Amino acid sequence: MRRLWFVIINLSWLSLPLWAWAGGGGEKVTKLDHKVDLANLSGLNYLLASWYNDSIWLYALVATVLMGAVGLAIALVTDVILKMIGMEVSKIEHHE
Amino acid sequence: MGIFDIYLPIAGIHFNVLILLGIGFAVGVLGGFFGVGGAWVVTPALNIFGFNMSYAIGTDLAHIFGKSIVATAKHRKMGNVDVKLGLISIVGSVIGVEIGARMIMWLSAIGRSPLRPGGYAGPVVRYTYMVLLFGLGLYMLYDYLTKDKRAAAAAAKQAAAIRAGMMEPKKRFQLPPLMHFPASGITISLWTVTGVFFFTGWLSGFLGVGGGFIRMPALIYLIGCPTAIAVGTDLFSVLFTGAYGCFTYGVKGRVEIVAAVIMLIGASVGAQIGVTAVKYIRGYGIRLLFAIMILMAGTSVALKQFGVNTLAGIVVMGAALGMCLVIMVKLYNGFQKEKAEKAALALKEGITS
Numbered sequence: 001m002r003r004l005w006f007v008i009i010n011l012s013w014l015s016l017p018l019w020a021w022a023g024g025g026g027e028k029v030t031k032l033d034h035k036v037d038l039a040n041l042s043g044l045n046y047l048l049a050s051w052y053n054d055s056i057w058l059y060a061l062v063a064t065v066l067m068g069a070v071g072l073a074i075a076l077v078t079d080v081i082l083k084m085i086g087m088e089v090s091k092i093e094h095h096e
Numbered sequence: 097m098g099i100f101d102i103y104l105p106i107a108g109i110h111f112n113v114l115i116l117l118g119i120g121f122a123v124g125v126l127g128g129f130f131g132v133g134g135a136w137v138v139t140p141a142l143n144i145f146g147f148n149m150s151y152a153i154g155t156d157l158a159h160i161f162g163k164s165i166v167a168t169a170k171h172r173k174m175g176n177v178d179v180k181l182g183l184i185s186i187v188g189s190v191i192g193v194e195i196g197a198r199m200i201m202w203l204s205a206i207g208r209s210p211l212r213p214g215g216y217a218g219p220v221v222r223y224t225y226m227v228l229l230f231g232l233g234l235y236m237l238y239d240y241l242t243k244d245k246r247a248a249a250a251a252a253k254q255a256a257a258i259r260a261g262m263m264e265p266k267k268r269f270q271l272p273p274l275m276h277f278p279a280s281g282i283t284i285s286l287w288t289v290t291g292v293f294f295f296t297g298w299l300s301g302f303l304g305v306g307g308g309f310i311r312m313p314a315l316i317y318l319i320g321c322p323t324a325i326a327v328g329t330d331l332f333s334v335l336f337t338g339a340y341g342c343f344t345y346g347v348k349g350r351v352e353i354v355a356a357v358i359m360l361i362g363a364s365v366g367a368q369i370g371v372t373a374v375k376y377i378r379g380y381g382i383r384l385l386f387a388i389m390i391l392m393a394g395t396s397v398a399l400k401q402f403g404v405n406t407l408a409g410i411v412v413m414g415a416a417l418g419m420c421l422v423i424m425v426k427l428y429n430g431f432q433k434e435k436a437e438k439a440a441l442a443l444k445e446g447i448t449s
Contacts, residue, residue: 034349036105048353049105060346063353067158067342070357071165074364078166082368091175092324092375 107151107352115145120159120359124366125420128167129373130386131327132308133160133334136393137416138359144409147352154342154350155359161338162356163363168331170371176328178279178321181289185311185333188290192297199302222401225303229394232313236387239317240380280321280329292318308334309390316383323379366420373423376430389419 036049051059082088101110119141123134135156142152171177203217276283296314300307308330315326345351374382392415399408 036108041105045103045105045354052106052349056347056349059349059353060343060351063158063346063351063356064161064339064343066353067162067356067360068165068339070360071162071364072169074162074361075166075169078364078368079169089170089174089372089375091173 102354104352104355106349107147107155107355109146111146111355113358116355116358117362119145120163120362120364121366122416122420123359124163124167124363124368125370125373125423126366126389126416127160127163127308127331127334127363128170128367128370129327129382129423130309130370130389131167131171131312131330131334133157133164133338134308134416135160135305136309137412140396140409140412141416142355144413147355150348150350151352154345154348155352155356157338157341157345158351158353158356159359159363160334161342162360163367164331164335164338166364167367167371168328168335170368171328171331171374174324174328174371174375175279176324176374177332178277178325178329179332180275181277181280181315181319181321182329182332184275184286184289185293185296185329186336188293189297189300189307189311189333189337192294192299193301193307196298196301196303199298221303222397226394226397226401228299228303228310229390229397232310233387233391233394236313236383237391240384240387243380280319280325282320284319289319307337309393312386323382324374327374327382369424369427373427373430376434377426381426385419385422389415 035053038046038049038053041049048059048062051062079088098112100113102113103109104111119138123138126132126137127134133156135153138156138159139149139152142155143149147155168177200217200221203220207216271285271287273286274283275286275289292314293311296307296310299310311333312326312330315321315329316323319326321329342351377385393412396408396412396415399405399411
């Protein structure tokens, strides 16, 4: 029962901003009316700039997924490297 | 154009790769160690070196998202992430941020004049920011300096209570439902937790910052988390705010993705150093360094308020680099000490067998 109350209360909290936005608008998103000149670009720069020009939503999605994927990849690789050089970490004791 | 300069197509500028790696590395060390995103260092740094301010913020948020994944993964291995508490922090923060942001819009609307196009929002935010940074920094410094005295007083009080045969007084504000957080080792009222995160979220929405530097001390002083868990749990929350920030600024066309990836590479190396250093420094040591760092950040904001922008940038960059150096030296000393202890133990075991 306590768990159920916990879920209900928190879902209500979560929905509050939605009500607020529905009621009064909220801060307007100011998009840049800016197109990248593709003339002197090639390779990855060209690809990214094309996405940026064609669909800003796709660009935002690519940026978010790419940053997450690079972060995850680096976390895994550095973990292996640190283990190899003897600097791996394990659970620590918490002392103040 | 130097040999390390590259063209960043979205921002439309040439930028030195080494500067991007350097900024990323420095903020990675600080972020991993203090559990903060570090926007207050990266945004002015990118701006000083030639980024337009809106691109600086968007690019910074994108790299914060990637970096927080690296740092959170490592903190989790060390048992420093309270996932349950982190998830609740997001719930409370969402509402707080929304209300804080709406208050800013209201402040921008009142008192608007040709001389003051932004209304009262700018000065109110800057002064609140300064009061908060100095207040928090001085309190944490005071807390560090008086910790032994307070520990002795608490021990004496407990001993006196035991001698008198009295029970330890019940903690206040334990309004049901109570929640237990095994990772942090605390049991606390749901209302206290959501209230604290609502307040920190409101502050971050009001000040327009990620909120890591507010949430980390709040987790320690208001929720009662051990310092290392406060650092790891805060980074876990930063991961979500960073992802949202990356996407929303991406939609607004303000994320320079090439620069963000390069900074992320530097930040990932730095984060490894910062997170590992937590292992070798006691909780109160982390609090002391954090107090010094935010006092320097407060000084920088104060200088900016009085129009000394270059000096403000130098102060915040100098403080960040100096703190990185301190953390790296502490890590090196801790690692050497651990190595020596392991060698001594191996030697002792060899003699006894």
